[in-house]
Amino acid sequence: KQWYQRRVAITAGDTFPKRPTEVSNQATLTQMAATLKPYLNAVRCTLEAAMCLENFYSQRVERHLKPEVEVRSSKEVLFTPLEISRNDREKVLIEGSINSLRMSIAIKQADDIEKILCHKFMRFMMMRAENFLILRRKPIPGYDISFLITNYHTETMYKHKLIDYIIEFMTEIDKEISEMKLALNARARISATEFLKNLTPTKEPEPVESE
Numbered sequence: 253k254q255w256y257q258r259r260v261a262i263t264a265g266d267t268f269p270k271r272p273t274e275v276s277n278q279a280t281l282t283q284m285a286a287t288l289k290p291y292l293n294a295v296r297c298t299l300e301a302a303m304c305l306e307n308f309y310s311q312r313v314e315r316h317l318k319p320e321v322e323v324r325s326s327k328e329v330l331f332t333p334l335e336i337s338r339n340d341r342e343k344v345l346i347e348g349s350i351n352s353l354r355m356s357i358a359i360k361q362a363d364d365i366e367k368i369l370c371h372k373f374m375r376f377m378m379m380r381a382e383n384f385l386i387l388r389r390k391p392i393p394g395y396d397i398s399f400l401i402t403n404y405h406t407e408t409m410y411k412h413k414l415i416d417y418i419i420e421f422m423t424e425i426d427k428e429i430s431e432m433k434l435a436l437n438a439r440a441r442i443s444a445t446e447f448l449k450n451l452t453p454t455k456e457p458e459p460v461e462s463e
Contacts, residue, residue, distance in 0.1 A: 288426075291338045292419055298334060298346055299355070299415045305403040308351040319352035319402050344422075345395060352402045354388070355418065356395035359425055369432050370396060373425075386414065 310316040311326050320329050331348035345356040359374075361367045374397050381387040386405055388398040399418060406414070 288338075288423065291336070291342075292422060294336050295344055295346075295422070296415055296419055298336060299353075299418065300411075302331065302334075302346055302348040302353055303401065303406060303411055303415070305351050305353065305401070305406050307403050317351075319354075319400065320349035321347050321352040321354045322400070345392065352400065354392070354398060354400050356392040356398040357422065358394065359396045359429070365433055365436065366429055369429050369436070373429065373432075386417075 307317070308320065308329065310318060310323070311329075320326065324330065329350040333345060333347045335343055335345050337343035339360075341358065341362075342360040343358045345358075347354045347356075359370050361370050374391070377384065377387065378389050378391075378397070381389045386399050386401050388400045391398040401414060
């Protein structure tokens with residue numbers, strides 16, 4: 253809900269007050285964005301080269317127009333898959349063809365909490381894939397989320413806007429998961445504190461001796 257509220261606020265031109273966790277971790281997020289820049293630049297250049305799509309009918313079934321990267325019926329129209337890796341847990345797989353492009357993203361997950369948050373967040377988005385147009389309902393095995401871009405998307409949308417959308421998603425998803433993790437830890441700390449207060453033994457009043 254907060255993620256959507258911030259998106260609506262940006263669209264409407266309003267600003268929400270920053271949470272204490274956002275202020276205290278602003279330097280960390282800025283440093284994270286700086287280290288991501290070479291990785292994102294490599295992804296952007298690869299997408300610009302691979303997103304040269306055109307209308308292409310199936311060579312096996314007459315008058316069938318399907319994404320060749322998904323059908324894989326003709327090997328001669330498939331391009332060599334390219335994997336861009338930042339580390340063993342953060343990588344991108346770009347699979348191209350003559351009329352479609354599939355991009356799969358593995359998001360950094362440092363611990364079990366980030367794995368749960370990432371899984372829930374990606375599941376939330378993929379259940380609403382029709383609202384994102386280029387989002388695939390099921391990711392490729394080994395990756396967390398996948399995008400499918402066809403020649404129809406490049407003909408009806410601006411190519412550079414599609415690339416900007418994917419790059420912005422890759423930039424913001426790490427921030428979102430980090431902020432959710434901080435909020436979860438803060439909430440858990442408060443809950444544990446209140447729970448332990450109830451377990452603290454109270455001193456019983458001493459009996460008063462009667463004369």
